Amino acid sequence: VGRESGRRLTSRDIARAAGVSQPTVSRALRGDPRVATETAKLIEATAERLGYRPHAAARSLITNRSDAVGIVVSDLGNPFYTELVDALHEHLEQLGFRAILFNEATGGAGGAEVIAMMASGIIDGAVVATATVDSESVARFSAAPAPVVLVVRDLPGWEGGSVVADNRGGGAIAARFLLELGHREIATIGGPANTTTATQRDEGFRAVLGRDVQDRLRREVPFTFVAGRDACAELLRLQRPPTAIFCGNDVVALGALDMARELAIAVPEELSIVGFDDIGLAAWSSFRLTTVRQPLQEMAARAAQMLGERIVGDEPQRVVYPVELIRRATAAAPPSGRH
């Protein structure tokens, strides 16, 4: 394999070849305006010709910046996180950052891994999408040696910057929609209680309903496809099954839909299903899931931008994005005589 055997090419080599001093090479290659245009051109040309690339570690050692940031998600198997990673990655790259992937599951709970990498100077900051409400998280992230921006999920008491959707409002929208359709026996398959996402959606939903969802119609599960399937099966096995289900997110809703089909329950004729997020799959004609859309692209862009700002010292902000109901084919009026 044509890998070079020799020593690494350094700025000193370029300096020698171009007949200037080493710092001038450094300046020229970074576009320092103090270097004469002629000199700069010459240096760039020789660097190009010799195939020189500055050694990132040497630079980092001085600047104390790595130009890399972490993206923390819990589960790439979940399409929602995939889309988020994709969007974050793209926007971060546009801002000149490399993205290092962290998996909450393997990378140690509570972001320990990320914080360690900040301390080593490997990353300049991180955007985390896995915040869970527990006693340590806020304190931990607040004491992190580099900025952390929360996206999608927030944390009570967190002041370090976050961009989230109006989950409360979204829950309310879903409830109003289902109520207007004529549903009365409405079930919920909510997400984990230790995520603000799940609790806020639930709160918004119940606030509009004007009462709590009966315990028998209430499920609280992890944000996974299989959990959605299982919870839906339980609900449909009830003596008086619901005519509609509001799900904590789309993956869960898709799981519920999948199970309804497996049990030959017609959607939306016999059962309405509403999700949350509007992931790509939701629009596939195999699903046509009615859902509450959160503007993931915009949120990712804003989070990336905010992290960039925080890294250069700007103040943290908390920004909330509006959501919108996307009517597709999984929700309709309840079967007659059932409401």
Next chain:
Amino acid sequence: VGRESGRRLTSRDIARAAGVSQPTVSRALRGDPRVATETAKLIEATAERLGYRPHAAARSLITNRSDAVGIVVSDLGNPFYTELVDALHEHLEQLGFRAILFNEATGGAGGAEVIAMMASGIIDGAVVATATVDSESVARFSAAPAPVVLVVRDLPGWEGGSVVADNRGGGAIAARFLLELGHREIATIGGPANTTTATQRDEGFRAVLGRDVQDRLRREVPFTFVAGRDACAELLRLQRPPTAIFCGNDVVALGALDMARELAIAVPEELSIVGFDDIGLAAWSSFRLTTVRQPLQEMAARAAQMLGERIVGDEPQRVVYPVELIRRATAAAPPSGRH
């Protein structure tokens, strides 16, 4: 935010606190056996107490290793790549590597970006899943300043290490299966001709068919859901439509299935569809796609391992994994009178 204001903590600080010399701290923290057990314990304790973390850049500058590697995929929107990234990431992490994400689309064609990062010492190697057959790729990757391992897709003439599935064999299996079911009017929606994956699957398929697929029943499209939909619509609009379609991968097959449903064509009664890869979605009861499975987990593990080996100087290898037919619900005998 409780970020420290002071100077960075260095190994010299730990040395002072522990009453030893700075190099001894360095040695102890790396587990150098020459350090006395007592001394090592003392050093570890003070480092822990003070919250010291070695500066990665300083280390890299000397060792010329970053312990980070690149993962190059083209499109995280494609579930297949997502699963691959997830698996690679996990195995790489187990080997002590961090994963930096690259997107072929934004990161410059032909892996230019990755090679630049190798030259800067930012990554020690890369596993690339986006190899396309063109005049430059092999030369480029061969001349890269750090090891490249190809996964999923291979390149003719590439000697740098690759782990792929038996795509030819898989195409043959699919053809044999469809033939035995009784199909005669078989269409193919293949992938891009500049990927070995697509061409090999197609070759294997045609070899068993004993003849070329008629041009009218042949489509060659990008590996996307929408492309699968569109191609399927075209095929079904034909005067004499096919009774079966072999798709270049699962995403395309799912697209085809989606379109068949939209056009109210019963699958598998009126149309059989066979995919390739066996992505997670294929097993969902909404799809139950019959497909040729390539062992992605094993392949990712092997690729990660191979990259690790290449980085420490081992010879490249080419490993091919067997595939297997997964019979689910999208393939059956053709409608009577149609074969």
Next chain:
DNA sequence: CTGTTAGCGCTTTCAG
């Protein structure tokens, strides 16, 4: 506008 001089915080000889 450019060169000289100092380090950044580690790892690695080389002594002892």
Next chain:
DNA sequence: CTGAAAGCGCTAACAG
């Protein structure tokens, strides 16, 4: 087993 000295390849003052 441990310390002293050197230096990785850059960037950042500071002169000139």
